[in-house]
Amino acid sequence: MTEPVTPITEADIAQFLVHTPDFFERNADLLAGVQLTSPHGGRTVSLQERQAEMLREKIKVLELRLMEMMRHGNENMLIGDKLQRWSRQLFLVARPVDLPAVLVSEIKSQFSVPQAALKLWDVAEVYANEPFAQGASEDIRSLASSLTVPYCGVNAGFDAVKWLDDPDNVASLSLIPLRNGATSPAFGMLVLASPDSQRYQAGMATDFLERIAELASASLSRVRDY
Incomplete structure (x- = not known):
């Protein structure tokens, strides 16, 4: 009696690709033909273009975080200056x-x-x-x-x-x-x-x-x- 064949799942495919990093090197034409849906308008884009979009999004997030850190740094510097001036006035009280x-x-x-x-x-x-x-x-x-x-x-x-x-x-x-x-x-x-x-x-x-x-x-x- 033939044993039932276990279907291949997405998890199996993911594990195969993780453990076979040279798969796309041997199948470069397959990688070039992969098409994905862009979150911007739902249009179809290549894998390379989707990766570029993701990279741009990550850069934008990092830029926002950097701007926020700079803002907090400037605010802390201003607070430090005010604290110094306040302390100075206390020292001057006779x-x-x-x-x-x-x-x-x-x-x-x-x-x-x-x-x-x-x-x-x-x-x-x-x-x-x-x-x-x-x-x-x-x-x-x-x-x-x-x-x-x-x-x-x-x-x-x-x-x-x-x-x-x-x-x-x-x-x-x-x-x-x-x-x-x-x-x-x-x-x-x-x-x-x-x-x-x-x-x-x-x-x-x-x-x-x-x-x-x-x-x-x-x-x-x-x-x-x-």
Whole structure:
């Protein structure tokens, strides 16, 4: 009894071609006669032309990626320049009592932040009655200490929004805890806010905001109570 013949599948053909790289060298006329359908208009093109189309598409994708990388690089360079200018202004502050106000005004100016506010606690006794040392409730202090990275997202009715000049005009914000080290409790919080709901989005990268927090925390050590 003759055994049934197993039909050859596309997978079998693909495996044969993979393991027989010189097949088309021996059958060059077959390769030249292969016709494919182009995704551009559905017309029939040769294999060589289809390969050229695919190569052009890959080049276009790479060019777009390169342009995006260059754009991000330019943006990072501009942000770095702004960060340097902001830091410089903090170094130039002569009196520690003036630091919080300068920090806030410069961050609004350098980074085009519509609204910003800062509150500190555990400050030296001489600064205990300053505006920047008033108004941080226990809930806010607990929230600041619980944040391991800056919060970015919609205004969910945080009490800290009340520190701002126009709390009713806040669609998105960032809450930036200030601390001496990664495991230390927070001694303050910086609030950045915008009427643009997309300015501070949940899930956005916070590396830059973390650098802001580190520099702000270091500069404000001059008003701390140790």
